[in-house]
Amino acid sequence: MQKSKNILVAPLNWGLGHATRCIPIINAIIENGDRPIIASDGQALALLRKEFEKEAFIELPSYGIEYGEDGQNLKLKMLKDSPKIWMAIRNEHKMLHSIILKHQIAGIISDNRLGLYSNIVPSVIITHQLQVLSGNTTWLSTQLHLHYIKKYDYCWIPDVEGLESLSGKLSQNDDYEIEKVYLGPLSRFKNTDNYQKKYDLMILLSGPEPQRNILEKKLLEEVKRYTGEVLFIAGKIEKEQRFLKKGLLTYYNYLSTDGLQKALDRSEVILCRSGYTTIMDLQKMNKKAFFIPTPGQFEQEYLAQLLDQKGIVPQASQIDFKIEMLSQIINYKGLGSIQIFTTSLSSVLRETFSNVNENSEPIPNSLST
Template identity: 30%
Template sequence: MNFPTEPATPNALKPTVISPRALFAVSSLGLGHATRSLVLINAFLAQGYQITIVSTGNALAFLRLELADNPAIDWQDREDYPPLERGTGWRFYRFLIFDLFKTWVLIQKEHRQFEHSATEYDFVFSDGRYGFYSRWTPSFILSHQIAFIPPKGLQEISWLSDHLNATALKKFDQIFIPDYPCPSSNLTGNLSHTPVLNDAKNQYIGILSSYPHLEMNQDIDYLFVISGYLQEHKETFVKNLLLQARYLPGIKVFILGDPAANIEQYAEFQKDNLIIHPLASGQLRQELFGRAKCIISRAGYTT
């Protein structure tokens, strides 16, 4: 047996330090899930965590831009649930039934897949991805939508949708609600203040925002932010806004919230005093909000 001829150095005797690991599963239905999860992701990166981010679509593209080239992050692109707001008239209800079933199938699928790797993480944090929980690993979910406001004709079964949603949320060790606990002074009203939470482990954590206040020269008169979950008819919606913006004086800036947006289709609207960005992230995002005198937003909950 060969032995080393020289004594081991102190560095050789130091134990290997293994960084803690966490998985963040972020919904891609709108950008709000990504912007609010970004606050938490940055906080755990600062604590030395190795982080896996699971998302897809615009949400994944946004997070990649915000956290570009960070060696502590592993990226996974996984299919998200279908939209639940497709179609109009009777087609809406047909799509709703189909998409609810597909959502249930995808939740079961992602849960089975995650269970195989759950023990690799110190905890898992989900923002709108219901299948990322485990009996082996501490599992947390962030959600402001505990109850639902059903579409016309389905109000009588709202109790059923609320209890089904609560049952899914209770599979997590803790439900974090980005709102205030006061029933009369909050953002979401009955969406996050509902009796179905009474026997669930939950905590109201206030507002999560990735927008710091910046003291800047406010040289943008109107900032239009096309945010929230908006899929169908978005092109028509944006063009109508651009047409109306022509009549506003001063500098106008549009953020479309879609990295894949084809700016050429809006070329006729772009002038010296009207600028269009497909997506704004990082320092540009902070600066545009800081420079705006007035923000006009087609917003989701988070924006």
């Protein structure tokens, strides 16, 4: 019988989507009898500490990704911050060998952290961005991303290939140098289809600051004109959970996965960002929604427009949104109308790391990543 393996799981700290879509992967590692070693920084690390209190954690260098208050200048801000981002990538790569040695890592799963590739143990990068949209610099941003993806042994894509793709052109790329594995959509939730509605509207916020906070303030004003029961999840991972009930509004700073599962079950429609992880969750939960993409984030704007044009989910810009626009939802099919497969994560994990055994010879100190 093989000894259990230590698998490093490291999501990017950019909003909470990368961390939350790693939750089913971490659960599958545990179900396989192996041990996850969880590495990230900031809010992503805080969230996973709350979800997996008994596991081991490592803090990695922060990429320091933030939005300006004017979302339309995001590309310029990212360009300005690029030296800081590249330094964080280099630093996490320098840390990797010592992490492998200290924790006897048998394999690496990185969700969009670009420096965690290795020539010692198998390394996987999870991304749905085989095309990185950035306006008139899309070709350049895509090539930069592919440069790092190709350093990994495998690229796991949380989508399906071809016309049924949930993320459209983002996850499609015919570059033969990339060892692609299409997993189907990843979600930490289960579709129970067995609930009694409690909330007419659930507002689910996420994403980097300050845009998350800007939208929170706007929507707290907008819901004053809403006549139904509202559940407001602010998406702020803080030390203590905060709860407020005022009239028809129920407010939480954050909810755990179990809490969000119950909240989604009991909510009629969802108002949220059009982040890809959120889209996968709502598709899994068979929900109708309304999207407000993060200003200046080309990917979210593309996904919102794509699903709007297909008659699946309506959307509006952050500056234009009014609560009365939610009446449009009835004319759209909802994300539950999209039926696509998901693969067995346990099987993919076993296949990817099948040739790595902790009973093998220890990793020598002279090797480098």
